Amino acid sequence: AQTVTQSQPEMSVQEAETVTLSCTYDTSENNYYLFWYKQPPSRQMILVIRQEAYKQQNATENRFSVNFQKAAKSFSLKISDSQLGDTAMYFCAVIWGNYQLIWGAGTKLIIKP
């Protein structure tokens, strides 16, 4: 079965620090899409960043960047200069070739003032 694993249930850092959230996955496919979504207390799901597996270059979106290691099946999210508004649940997700969108269990990120 294709799985997505987030091994950090909760993390907390001081405001302005850098934090890295881990995600690993298991698949035999070669082409897929990877995502990080943010879910604040409002329950809304917000796309943070996406990466296509065939692209070697790591995606970046302002303070957010990924470290995509295809051979290691790893897709970590780095948040630089963290802000109080970054406090939320963060989910790693993958769209496989069979068009299923599968999610990790999530990491609760707390940014402390």
Add this chain to the structure above:
Amino acid sequence: NAGVTQTPKFQVLKTGQSMTLQCAQDMNHEYMSWYRQDPGMGLRLIHYSVGAGITDQGEVPNGYNVSRSTTEDFPLRLLSAAPSQTSVYFCASWDRGHDTEAFFGQGTRLTVV
């Protein structure tokens, strides 16, 4: 565009009752999915669809039915509600392509008593 419209936002059911959660998208997306979100378990796939008339089971399909008679609509039916179905439910839609992104409904908090 409204995106993904999911109703209702809240619902309380008695054990044994049935109900339908509605999901509609106006983006002409091929792929739609239903998830349930429980604490510490991320989003688990209930059913998904890769186009009108085509549905398949996900990780936790028991007790739920779906249909996809049109591209726009993907309702989720609870046949005979059980307390174990108390959860937050999300509908999502997307299409594959360069800018693939999953769009979500606002979520339904369902309580079965």
